[in-house]
Amino acid sequence: MKKNLKIALINHGCAKNLVDSELMLGMLADEGFKITLNDEDADIVIVNTCSFIHDAEKESVRSILDVVDSGKKLIITGCLPQKHKQELKNAIPEAVAMIGTTDLKEIVSAVKEAAKDEPEYFCKIAKEPVYIYPEDVQRQQITVGSSSYIKIADGCNYKCGYCVIPQLRGPYKSRPIEKIVEEAKALGEKGVSEIVLIAQDTTGYGIDIYKKPSLAKLLKELNKIDSINWIRVMYTYPSMFDDELIDAFASCEKVVKYVDIPLQHSHPEMLKAMKRPVMDYRGFLKKLREKIPEITIRTTFIVGYPGETQEMFDDLYDFVKEARFDKMGAFEFSKEKNTYAYSLENQIPARIKKQRRNKLMKLQQKISKEINESFINKEIPCIIEAVSEDGAVIARGYRDAPEVDGVVYIETDDILVPGDIETVKITGCDEYDLYGVV
Numbered sequence: 001m002k003k004n005l006k007i008a009l010i011n012h013g014c015a016k017n018l019v020d021s022e023l024m025l026g027m028l029a030d031e032g033f034k035i036t037l038n039d040e041d042a043d044i045v046i047v048n049t050c051s052f053i054h055d056a057e058k059e060s061v062r063s064i065l066d067v068v069d070s071g072k073k074l075i076i077t078g079c080l081p082q083k084h085k086q087e088l089k090n091a092i093p094e095a096v097a098m099i100g101t102t103d104l105k106e107i108v109s110a111v112k113e114a115a116k117d118e119p120e121y122f123c124k125i126a127k128e129p130v131y132i133y134p135e136d137v138q139r140q141q142i143t144v145g146s147s148s149y150i151k152i153a154d155g156c157n158y159k160c161g162y163c164v165i166p167q168l169r170g171p172y173k174s175r176p177i178e179k180i181v182e183e184a185k186a187l188g189e190k191g192v193s194e195i196v197l198i199a200q201d202t203t204g205y206g207i208d209i210y211k212k213p214s215l216a217k218l219l220k221e222l223n224k225i226d227s228i229n230w231i232r233v234m235y236t237y238p239s240m241f242d243d244e245l246i247d248a249f250a251s252c253e254k255v256v257k258y259v260d261i262p263l264q265h266s267h268p269e270m271l272k273a274m275k276r277p278v279m280d281y282r283g284f285l286k287k288l289r290e291k292i293p294e295i296t297i298r299t300t301f302i303v304g305y306p307g308e309t310q311e312m313f314d315d316l317y318d319f320v321k322e323a324r325f326d327k328m329g330a331f332e333f334s335k336e337k338n339t340y341a342y343s344l345e346n347q348i349p350a351r352i353k354k355q356r357r358n359k360l361m362k363l364q365q366k367i368s369k370e371i372n373e374s375f376i377n378k379e380i381p382c383i384i385e386a387v388s389e390d391g392a393v394i395a396r397g398y399r400d401a402p403e404v405d406g407v408v409y410i411e412t413d414d415i416l417v418p419g420d421i422e423t424v425k426i427t428g429c430d431e432y433d434l435y436g437v438v
């Protein structure tokens, strides 16, 4: 087997998939394989795929076909082979290996096989996936910047009607607190300023290993790490956001006052049909805003879920108008095979789904611009993300999560260093981004 072959990885999908990609690269680097960031320069290309919705699948398939066209050896990993093992094998006979979502460690054997002159087809896809985080592996980070993701758990015990993730990733599995703290310390020592905690549902952290939700405890431990400046939590679940967690957000000074809480809808019947918690969202948001001063709230909604009447959509529209979320994303319902919602009657025509999404996003743009305008002439702490050769500086305030929210464009005569936190005076804005001076 030739270890001097170069391996590239193309990542698709969410930050959780990115961490898996980095873990696989770490395993390959440990085995002495050469990693390249340029897939044109590679001999073997791994495509780590996403299968959350149909559009994401199409993007992954496009990458796969590009690799096939290039004639390079192709390994397909992640959600797409987990979901469509046989169809993918039939459609892409050029793939030399396929690996499922929970078989990351098999990447080493897959690459060893692919590196042979006459490789045999290699396939490892668990029928019933259970995600165990490979704690002994050092992630090879694809992008090392001022901020870094840490996966605290994977899998999901919920059964939201539109979602295929629990079938692809298996039951909820948390990592031990001490391993997460160890990883955060190591990242801090490497110069990472902000850690971003991710999982399918971060608020469920610990239920499997500690028998009770333990995110508050984890935050308190991470808050003690000197080398980390900001701790951000993504993907929380409304009914799990209890008083203990609210107190931890309020009292841990390194935990940014930013709550990412996908609510998905406002109408009780829709929430019930989606198999989501039906609760008093208005009361919950009020409590969050009272207990965590200066909080930024991000949410997402799905429009056009089967059975969504005009009245239900109007309820959602009014809720968004009233709640004034700082950040909001709206998605058209996507009918995915093997989900509960797939076979529901009263599917909504594509045209209406699009209209509803556009209407909601237009409303949010207005709210978002008004909220951004309220920051003009205020000073906010921002993390320096990048400084270009001509001195242009891009930063991000605590109100913006990496990759999903906006940025702050800074004018300055000072020399700013990526990763540092600076106080920025805001001088202008548009719907999503801010402009400021140091």
Ligand code: SF4
Pocket: 156, 157, 158, 159, 160, 163, 164, 165, 166, 200, 201, 237
């Ligand atoms: S909480 Fe719901 S939407 Fe999120 S991964 Fe679990 S089943 Fe899917």
